[in-house]
Amino acid sequence: xxxxxxxxxxxxxxxxxxxxxxxxxxxxxxxxxxxxxxxxxxxxxxxxxxxxxxxxxxxxxxxxxxxxxxxxxxxxxxxxxxxxxxxxxxxxxxxxxxxxxxxxxxxxxxxxxxxxxxxxxxxxxxxxxxxxxxxxxxxxxxxxxxxxxxxxxxxxxxxxxxxxxxxxxxxxxxxxxxxxxxxxxxxxxxxxxxxxxxxxxxxxxxxxxxxxxxxxxxxxxxxxxxxxxxxxxxxxxxxxxxxxxxxxxxxxxxxxxxxxxxxxxxxxxxxxxxxxxxxx
Numbered sequence: 001x002x003x004x005x006x007x008x009x010x011x012x013x014x015x016x017x018x019x020x021x022x023x024x025x026x027x028x029x030x031x032x033x034x035x036x037x038x039x040x041x042x043x044x045x046x047x048x049x050x051x052x053x054x055x056x057x058x059x060x061x062x063x064x065x066x067x068x069x070x071x072x073x074x075x076x077x078x079x080x081x082x083x084x085x086x087x088x089x090x091x092x093x094x095x096x097x098x099x100x101x102x103x104x105x106x107x108x109x110x111x112x113x114x115x116x117x118x119x120x121x122x123x124x125x126x127x128x129x130x131x132x133x134x135x136x137x138x139x140x141x142x143x144x145x146x147x148x149x150x151x152x153x154x155x156x157x158x159x160x161x162x163x164x165x166x167x168x169x170x171x172x173x174x175x176x177x178x179x180x181x182x183x184x185x186x187x188x189x190x191x192x193x194x195x196x197x198x199x200x201x202x203x204x205x206x207x208x209x210x211x212x213x214x215x216x217x218x219x220x221x222x223x224x225x226x227x228x229x230x231x232x233x234x235x236x237x238x239x240x241x242x243x244x245x246x247x248x249x250x251x252x253x254x255x256x257x258x259x260x261x262x263x264x265x266x267x268x269x270x271x272x273x274x275x276x277x278x279x280x
Contacts, residue, residue: 001208002176007057007139008095008115014210018244018263021097021212021252022047022055024088026080027064043084044091051092053256057116060084060109061099065120065187074104081105082112089113097141103128110136120187121145122165123172130172140174141212142166144184154193155203158183166207180210180250186218194220198239201246214252215239216259237262245270 004013012019026043047058062080063072072080077100085096089112097116098109103126106117110132116139123130123142133140142165144158151157162181169179183197183204198220204211215221221235222228233255240251240259244266253259 001205002179002210004177005139005180005210006177007097009093010095012056012210012249014249017267018248019056019250020054020256020260020263021057021059021214021250022050022256023216023252023254024050024058024060024084025064026060026062026084040083040087044087047084047088047092050256051094054260055094055256057095057097057250058088059097059099059118059252060088060114061118062105063100065099074102077102077105078108082108085109085112085114101125101129103132106132107136110138115139116141118182119143120184122162122184123168124165130168130174133169133178134172134174137178139178139180140169141180141182142169143182143187146188149188149190149193154196158197159203159206162204162207166209176209180212181207182212182214182252185213185215185220191220191223194218195224198242201243201248205247210249211247212250212252213239213243213248215243216251216253216255233258241266 001014004011024043024047050058060081062077081098088096095115096113097118098106098114099118100106100109101119101121106129117133118141119129120143122145144162146161181204185194185197198215216236217229217232221232225235236253237258240262243251244263251259
């Protein structure tokens with residue numbers, strides 16, 4: 001297992017605690033908070049709130065990747081994210097992630113101050129992305145994804161897909177301490193596949209990289225609880241507790257304060273010392 005991952009100026013040491021990646025969508029059509037933070041002032045206020053509540057990383061995205069999303073041009077995506085990244089960088093000394101799978105957007109974001117590329121296609125969409133990550137020296141999150149839900153053997157194919165993304169990163173020369181991986185809940189998976197991956201998150205540790213989980217407010221939770229997006233906090237917290245128990249090092253969430261408390265409580269229980277001796 002990689003003992004730490006370097007994101008920007010900060011070393012995230014594995015095993016100390018579970019870290020929080022706060023979601024800052026600057027899109028008009030995100031599935032959960034579309035249109036809420038796409039103005040600069042609103043985005044900065046939300047970033048400030050997330051930092052105060054305990055976010056360790058801010059993940060900024062300029063294109064919704066919800067099911068059936070509308071793809072935007074690289075130029076429009078750059079126009080959305082670069083001013084926000086620059087403003088966050090100028091105001092706070094916190095690692096910044098850019099949520100994109102396009103190397104041109106990633107380059108502009110890194111030049112503006114981004115420290116991590118969060119690629120939902122695991123370096124497989126844009127052939128220039130891996131070299132861009134290596135060249136800039138930023139960290140990368142490799143998420144599992146594929147064009148369709150078409151598996152011969154889900155677990156075997158999942159492992160093969162993740163291995164392929166990791167190999168692309170290694171072939172480009174990206175250092176081990178710049179890589180984290182994400183099982184890609186909600187991407188090219190059935191409802192049962194999503195539930196099964198959360199249940200078996202420990203399988204991700206065979207790759208020996210830090211694991212990020214993103215389940216916050218997703219349809220997996222809505223399907224189980226039969227609730228709309230704005231009523232999925234409790235379901236998200238349940239997945240957060242499981243993630244901590246399964247050894248996930250990073251959680252990507254919308255609701256920082258509530259998830260941080262759930263993490264702290266779970267960690268306190270897991271780290272409690274054994275009690276020896278006779279009962280009083």
